[in-house]
Amino acid sequence: MPARARRPLALAAAVATAAALGATALATVGATTAAAAETPLAGYELTWGIKQSYRTYVTGMAAGTFTPADGATQATGNGAFTFVDGTGTYDPEAHTLDLGFKGTLNIVSKAHGFDITLSDVKFDSATTELTADVTKTTAAGTTTTDDTPLATVTVTRDMKDMATKLTAEAADVLGSASYENAAGDPLTLVQKTTPTPTPPTTPPTTPAPTKTTTATPTPTPTATQTTTPSPTQTTGPSPSESSATKGEIVDGTLGWGVKESFRSYVVGSVAQGSITASGGATQATGNGVFTFVDGTGTYDTDADTLSAAFAGAVNFKGHETNGEYGLDLTLSDLKTELDGGSGELTADVDSLGAKSEDVVLAELKAASGQLTVQDGVIELDDVTATLTDAGAKAFGGFYTAGTELDPVDLAVAVDEDAQLPEDGGESATGGSGTSGGSGTSGTTGGTGTTGSTTGSITGGTSGSLASTGSDVPVGALGAASAVIVAAGAGVVVATRRRLTA
Template identity: 60%
Template structure:
């Protein structure tokens, strides 16, 4: 049954009871009668405005996806790839609890022949009592799933239902093609009464003269994270529903228990003798590169290594300076990491994704700092790109056995970093945390761990290595060989593992391409070489 037919069937049932009540009791009864009779006042003429998520809109209509949004049945989109409006909102107002439930007309289709996906959203319904926005969802040619929780909506302040914060659900992440969307902040949502509309009730109701005041429903809680990702934040932080993001699975360095070979403590400032930095860039991106869509390869070289199971990267042989009294540290690390994927057909076909990070540097001052690297995308190099803002747990740098160790440093994507990643991550997106340790003397022993076990390069292939290592982007629930959650069969494995109610069959491998926006696909990284050829 089509979404329109379903909506037509559902709404008369809902409103019939309200109309019958209004007719039997009259306006005075509605205003004064206690109990259930006073709790159901029919509403009409409302509009819902919501953009889903700006980065997703930009991805769909971008120069590489070349997709479109089509709005019909009462839906419309603002100019400049703006927000969507759904009209003719009808429902009921509970005058006892001051809550409302509204259903809106409008169908939205996001489609890209290039990336082979089609997503249909219709029958949006907002319930202020639960703080949930639902929709009917159809992925590609699969069956329509009705009343799927799509976003959690912050409680309105009195009768003002404009600019409400939203958080995308796990189901939304699965439908849009990326588990990292689960828990990510969506665009603000507004519900307004269109001027000049009248109540469908046969008798006028004074309750319709002013907008009802929904009670403050509990603030929406973060949606469950993807199995292996504490995340995105996705608030979106990897352990809460963040815009996604997922935390690194690398082992945390522990302070060395062996005494330093140095016979005298290091001075409070000087040159760094050695050191290493461990960083996974972004777990969902690593999973995407080696997954069933990109079918790519990750190669660590020139002093860098990667932990087994498609884990985090370690950059070694640090040089630089430190000052423990001032709380400053500046270190450069050796090593290069290359991500390739989306190889063209035919012998010697090029890659649509070819990204290299090297000359990684970290600077801290009073607990805050920057992570910088040289970025090469499709052969074009951009030096000294500040990829992330860093924030440590302490403003102090303390040396133990002539070694400074700083773990779990929060890394947040900068504007320059977002551009380096093709604009498919928003500025402020959570990246994997950074662990670093530097030796202040030549005899000092760096802590073991740092997630470097295995080393070498992480290979991709068909994306059948499921595992519990992380969300794995669109490739699955993880990329550790073995374990749980094999992604054989495309994105279906990934979606099932997120706990989504959207059927696996409806989310074929083509759907995986939509993760480019929020999950961090770099497939669309500026193909300047192609355009210049």
């Protein structure tokens, strides 16, 4: 990251207020000094939850804690964090602000061996970066890295619920490579303390006299100002956003792995099965996620609604006996419906020859409810997917309702000339991905009632996620708990196979 001067930043700021202060500065200083003047800002708050699934992991599986201090707070219900007393400057020429905030956040898990403290949180709308000083305490000692970039922010005019994307540095801090480029929680800046206005000596429509003798005047906001121009987004997505607000989806892709532990189980030593993608769908190498293609449907960015259907199918087979399978599940005709960031994922489900159409497999929740067209594409990454009752039945009771599935990535083109982002993983076999075999996917466990433990479950050196499919750093998950998960799954399907036979 390029070196730059450290300036105090605040963790919650409202762009409109900052812009209003900037406008006041321009109205009260002469043309010869306006370019050099930066308006001081104070009283801001920044609210950001890092990532919901990470908070769930820390307080759940890791049995850890979040401890805000020095003015920082956390919302009830393991919610987002707020940093306070933000101060900094507003540049009236570039229409950008730079804020630093008070408050620290200590993240500790003795069970999984991490002790992390975030402090000196800063936000710079010019670089769209959110940074913090990161202190890590280990058995070897304590180290601090200043101004660590944690996320890039999609800056909006009202500075509320701004989309964030986690950085590679954030992935290192949080302990899982899967966090790199993943969608973080939305970020909001508001001004909580407004400076006391000084009554104007002239009507607000009369320009203030030019001050030519003052080298660095301090602007004073007026109580009668009615306009609140917003900062210009010179580095954000605005210049490339489409003017269209609703219409037809002309193409699109849906990336979804169903659930990592399920994929591992199917090709592992218990089910000894295979996974086959067809109809245009592909599977990433290494028993990875699936990509469904040829998206069609409609969108409305004013209403923040999207309805899309995708081509392709994926089949899971396992527990073969004399040419018959105890597990034979096909998902096809996947569809997504989103309204304000919430919605459903449906699919046609064929299980052992019995087909059900439009089964609601998962409830969806995007990090932000706002849909934005950029370069002719609407893109939503890391949409949370939670298994429904109907979805649990579709999987034969393999998982219970409420289980978090693999996240969903959506990219739909609304312009014929738009270029969809390339698939992050390579297809296993080109147009029709197939993976499988008897324990060929990193299998290290046994069979029978002990289940199987794959390389991705126990961690190894691959850096993949734990068998639960949640965003859990592999090294933090003990092998014993992983075996329990795999064994339980194996018993369920093995029992189902016997009943079927």
